[in-house]
Amino acid sequence: MNKNIVIAIDGYSSCGKSTLAKALAQKLHFIYVDSGAMYRAVTLYFLRHHVSLHNHEQITEALKNIHLNFHSRDYQTHITLNDEEVSDEIRHMPVSDNVSAIAALREVRHEMVKQQQRMGRSKNIVMDGRDIGTTVFPDAQLKIFMTADPNVRAERRYKELYAKDPDITLEEVFENLAHRDYLDTTREESPLVRAADAIILDNTNLTPDEQLQFALDKVKPLLSV
Ligand code: CDP
DSSP states (O other): OOOOOEEEEEESTTSSHHHHHHHHHHHHTOEEEEHHHHHHHHHHHHHHTTOOTTOHHHHHHHHHTOOEEEOOBTTBOOEEETTEEOTTGGGSHHHHHHHHHHHTOHHHHHHHHHHHHHHTSSSOEEEEESSIIIIIOTTOSEEEEEEOOHHHHHHHHHHHHHTTOTTOOHHHHHHHHHHHHHHHHHOSSSOSOOOTTOEEEEOTTOOHHHHHHHHHHHHHHHHTO
16 A cells, blocks of 8 residues: 655745645645644743743643644634634734744654654645654655745735734834744754755745646656556
């Protein structure tokens, strides 16, 4: 019997990973997992419960009390934190401003990676994040590392956020992306880095359809074996 197929999509903040991952999953009828949503939901819990990032006991205790679940509807990310739907709130600025510091904590990463590996054990899956091709699924059959011009990334995210919060500024969004990229690439525990066998996809000048076609061309050989 064929082993299940894992597609790992990693890359910088707001460079279209989840748009591509969702489109691929939908086309291939694979499960889609947005690993960033998990770190964001953990961050929301830590903020609400004032968990100190220096107190290892508190962190371990908090992680025991966090139960995350994905509810896959129409290939959008629907995530619950202890049965509360938090899909919108995890995209707000307070979470974006704190997520990279919390995602750098060893205890947090170990717990999330364990849960992510469980999700990919027996299913065909597309997962996007920062360490999917390096740490979560180092044996993934296809790894894509996405990148795009930082100004283009900021403008895309600004447009998304502005629709819900007209007070947001482009500068604020640009700074947040730059800060997260800095923390994500320089942390000790599984930093954001391209896996040696990942294919680079710079989508600065590509439409979503062109990106999907690029990825489908790479997936095709995997489906025929
Ligand atoms: O969608 P966006 O690019 O803004 O970020 P995200 O995928 O929602 O991830 C939010 C944050 O979670 C990242 O900036 C990382 O700090 C962290 N993250 C991580 O450390 N490892 C992952 N596999 C996914 C996200």
